[in-house]
Amino acid sequence: MSERLFLAVALTDEIRHGLAAFLGERTIRLPGRPTPPDNWHLTLRFLGSAEALQRDRVLEFLDEHLVVGPFTLGFVGLGAFPKPSRATVLWLGVGRGTDEVTAMAAVGEEAAISTGFAPEDRPFHPHLTLSRIRPPTNVAGLVEQVGPFPLKMEVDRLTVYRSHLSREGARYENVDEVLL
Ligand code: 2AM
Numbered sequence: 001m002s003e004r005l006f007l008a009v010a011l012t013d014e015i016r017h018g019l020a021a022f023l024g025e026r027t028i029r030l031p032g033r034p035t036p037p038d039n040w041h042l043t044l045r046f047l048g049s050a051e052a053l054q055r056d057r058v059l060e061f062l063d064e065h066l067v068v069g070p071f072t073l074g075f076v077g078l079g080a081f082p083k084p085s086r087a088t089v090l091w092l093g094v095g096r097g098t099d100e101v102t103a104m105a106a107v108g109e110e111a112a113i114s115t116g117f118a119p120e121d122r123p124f125h126p127h128l129t130l131s132r133i134r135p136p137t138n139v140a141g142l143v144e145q146v147g148p149f150p151l152k153m154e155v156d157r158l159t160v161y162r163s164h165l166s167r168e169g170a171r172y173e174n175v176d177e178v179l180l
Pocket of ligand 1: 006129
């Protein structure tokens with residue numbers, strides 16, 4: 001049976017609560033459909049539908065090739081895809097640790113390709129999705145208004161998530177971890 005998988009950097013509870021408080025204190029009303037704090041993460045590589053054997057092979061590849069060591073992750077302010085004046089995704093950006101997160105994503109990409117997934121066609125841009133917006137909306141004012149999120153966290157693992165989609169939205173289950 002296949003499952004819907006993605007590779008990510010999980011957030012600590014401290015960051016989850018800290019970011020929720022940071023947004024709350026600034027009384028920021030996120031436009032569109034905000035992602036629940038329990039779902040916050042940094043996607044490294046979305047795999048999509050995978051068989052159990054493929055998951056095992058991705059994990060083996062990561063175990064062997066992921067040479068990034070533990071590092072400190074810092075954040076910056078808000079940004080938007082494709083651009084703030086016509087945003088469909090509002091996100092929090094990554095500052096310190098960008099090189100390490102990018103290196104993790106590159107190994108995730110190699111793992112995906114070597115186990116038969118199609119190559120990703122979009123350039124990697126580390127981000128934490130805060131809201132999905134339809135129709136596209138101008139969030140330039142909001143992006144400028146919110147300064148950098150000051151908390152940092154130590155990253156010592158890559159997390160494999162299984163995504164469960166339902167009418168109530170997505171739920172992400174941590175199914176495996178690869179230590180850095
Ligand atoms: P995001 O990182 O911008 O939020 C689980 O769905 C995660 O994988 C989400 O965080 C999502 O985007 C990311 N993702 C990347 N490509 C995706 C795709 N084609 N379909 C669904 N999610 C995708």
